[in-house]
Amino acid sequence: MEDSTQQKKTLIEDIINLYEQYFGSNMAESYRRFYSDKDINTILLSSKELIEELMGPVKGNEMFEKISQQYHLDLQL
Amino acid sequence: MNKLIGGIVIYVFIIAAIMWFPPFVTNKLLLNNLIYSTFSFIATCAGIVAIRTMGFKGNQAKSLLLIVIGIGSWFMADVLWGVELLIRGEAAYPSIGDYLYLFGYIALFIGLVKQIQLARISFHSMNKIMLSITALFTLFAIGGFAYFSIYLAYSPEVSLLENFVTMGYGAGDIILIIVSFFLILLMWDYRGGRLSTIWLFLLVGFMMDITGDSLYAYFISDYEANINPITNITNYFYNGGYIFITIYFLKMTELLKYLAQKPLLKK
Numbered sequence: 001m002e003d004s005t006q007q008k009k010t011l012i013e014d015i016i017n018l019y020e021q022y023f024g025s026n027m028a029e030s031y032r033r034f035y036s037d038k039d040i041n042t043i044l045l046s047s048k049e050l051i052e053e054l055m056g057p058v059k060g061n062e063m064f065e066k067i068s069q070q071y072h073l074d075l076q077l
Numbered sequence: 078m079n080k081l082i083g084g085i086v087i088y089v090f091i092i093a094a095i096m097w098f099p100p101f102v103t104n105k106l107l108l109n110n111l112i113y114s115t116f117s118f119i120a121t122c123a124g125i126v127a128i129r130t131m132g133f134k135g136n137q138a139k140s141l142l143l144i145v146i147g148i149g150s151w152f153m154a155d156v157l158w159g160v161e162l163l164i165r166g167e168a169a170y171p172s173i174g175d176y177l178y179l180f181g182y183i184a185l186f187i188g189l190v191k192q193i194q195l196a197r198i199s200f201h202s203m204n205k206i207m208l209s210i211t212a213l214f215t216l217f218a219i220g221g222f223a224y225f226s227i228y229l230a231y232s233p234e235v236s237l238l239e240n241f242v243t244m245g246y247g248a249g250d251i252i253l254i255i256v257s258f259f260l261i262l263l264m265w266d267y268r269g270g271r272l273s274t275i276w277l278f279l280l281v282g283f284m285m286d287i288t289g290d291s292l293y294a295y296f297i298s299d300y301e302a303n304i305n306p307i308t309n310i311t312n313y314f315y316n317g318g319y320i321f322i323t324i325y326f327l328k329m330t331e332l333l334k335y336l337a338q339k340p341l342l343k344k
Contacts, residue, residue, distance in 0.1 A: 024137055024333065025138070054271050058202070059267050
């Protein structure tokens with residue numbers, strides 16, 4: 001349970017850091033608050049959808065694959 | 078957005094009031110400069126709104142800030158050039174305005190390099206033919222500018238400083254050509270995404286600016302003598318460049334506001 005919680009925290013931080021790098025701190029803060037009470041699957045779905053909307057399906061998928069591989073996560077649709 | 082519109086309205090009123098002032102009525106070149114400065118002013122204001130909406134943290138914010146500084150530098154150069162025309166009747170060459178124009182190129186270049194580094198273009202997934210054609214066209218354009226705007230621009234009859242500034246403008250345009258090449262690659266790599274559409278406006282803005290610079294360099298005597306239609310056509314390209322850059326900043330602001338609001342709508 002603790003590993004899962006820690007993993008979620010690290011995942012959120014990494015995604016928020018990505019948002020901050022690409023879209024600035026104001027947007028990143030909105031999503032930090034939004035993700036804080038969501039489960040990992042919801043966070044991954046949301047970030048995948050957002051990244052693809054902004055970067056396009058090809059680049060977005062590439063970015064998202066890196067996150068998934070880093071955390072050895074399989075997206076459960 | 079209301080403050081931006083308010084600022085633009087006030088600025089336009091000031092311009093309109095000054096247009097009745099005798100030195101401007103009789104000096105068409107000065108009048109052109111004032112109208113021209115309006116476009117760079119609006120672009121700068123739009124840039125400031127974009128950076129305030131984004132915040133100042135992160136590489137994208139640093140990139141955007143440098144682009145805004147570059148455009149703002151060009152606005153200051155336009156204003157100083159106009160002030161010099163008003164006071165002295167002609168602009169010295171080189172002047173502080175010229176150094177600000179050159180500084181603007183440097184800021185834009187650094188800002189866009191940061192953008193390109195952040196984007197991490199996936200060259201391996203690109204269509205090789207498209208990449209080759211774009212690269213060849215870019216090299217051809219760079220070669221043309223290097224020959225006409227740098228090599229031919231050198232004159233042993235003028236001072237080293239004047240040569241440096243004149244050739245600097247050519248180098249600045251080459252910088253814009255290089256970043257435009259990478260913007261095309263970025264747009265392709267991020268195709269289908271909202272960022273790709275936004276970068277298109279920046280690319281068109283730079284293309285128009287480069288065209289304006291080319292016309293200015295080729296017809297410099299006619300432009301300085303305010304001979305139409307070349308002066309008007311050249312200014313249309315410069316003004317058009319600022320318009321597209323303004324749209325880029327406004328589209329970026331719109332996107333950032335949408336992103337900030339989106340999680341609130343999902344709750």
